[in-house]
Amino acid sequence: MKTRILLIGGFNKTKSLASSLIKKAYHVTVINGDIEKCHILAEIEKLDVFHGDGTKPFVLEQASAGSAGIAIALTESDADNLVICELCKKKFNVGKTIAIVSDPRKTEFFYRMGIDAVVCAITSIAGIIEQQVLIEAMENAIPARGGQVQLKYISISGTAPAAGKKLAEINIPKNAVVGCVLRGEESIIPRGNTQILAGDTLIVITTGEHEMSVVKTLTGQ
Numbered sequence: 494m495k496t497r498i499l500l501i502g503g504f505n506k507t508k509s510l511a512s513s514l515i516k517k518a519y520h521v522t523v524i525n526g527d528i529e530k531c532h533i534l535a536e537i538e539k540l541d542v543f544h545g546d547g548t549k550p551f552v553l554e555q556a557s558a559g560s561a562g563i564a565i566a567l568t569e570s571d572a573d574n575l576v577i578c579e580l581c582k583k584k585f586n587v588g589k590t591i592a593i594v595s596d597p598r599k600t601e602f603f604y605r606m607g608i609d610a611v612v613c614a615i616t617s618i619a620g621i622i623e624q625q626v627l628i629e630a631m632e633n634a635i636p637a638r639g640g641q642v643q644l645k646y647i648s649i650s651g652t653a654p655a656a657g658k659k660l661a662e663i664n665i666p667k668n669a670v671v672g673c674v675l676r677g678e679e680s681i682i683p684r685g686n687t688q689i690l691a692g693d694t695l696i697v698i699t700t701g702e703h704e705m706s707v708v709k710t711l712t713g714q
């Protein structure tokens with residue numbers, strides 16, 4: 494079953510993205526605060542549309558945000574997009590949050606706040622969505638005996654100890670493996686000489702007992 498995707502805010506970009514994702518058989522839900530735009534969006538076949546302010550928890554709840562695998566904030570306000578992603582991640586446990594920003598200088602701050610992906614152009618989103626397919630495939634391939642083995646998404650900020658280093662130079666715990674590096678539209682299978690950059694998201698395979706040590710090694714937190 495394909496990941497359910499929640500799009501919050503926006504109109505032209507949202508309309509285009511929703512149509513594209515539905516063609517790829519994703520289940521897509523849209524939240525929009527303009528009733529007229531909701532009527533237009535509702536003309537898209539198989540698209541679920543909710544009218545309301547996506548920064549309000551009760552609106553996200555009405556749109557069943559808790560069942561979404563990916564939430565994408567597309568409003569014209571960077572501040573609203575941050576609030577939306579924070580709510581989706583922390584209140585509704587959405588697996589992956591993506592925020593559109595108009596000011597690229599805010600990108601690192603958004604990552605520090607726990608947003609999984611920050612993009613300044615709609616064209617980058619398609620690549621991020623496709624990365625989710627890779628992530629799901631990895632999850633299905635891991636023999637998680639007793640639920641001990643897990644995937645951890647770790648965002649690398651500019652101040653993280655891992656930023657700028659080659660993978661071989663990082664003292665990663667023995668019970669952890671960096672399985673993939675998500676960088677913009679790329680999905681990189683890393684080698685020892687792969688350099689980790691600020692803005693990367695690492696998919697780490699580890700055991701629960703080593704999770705915190707891996708996070709601290711890579712991010713310093």
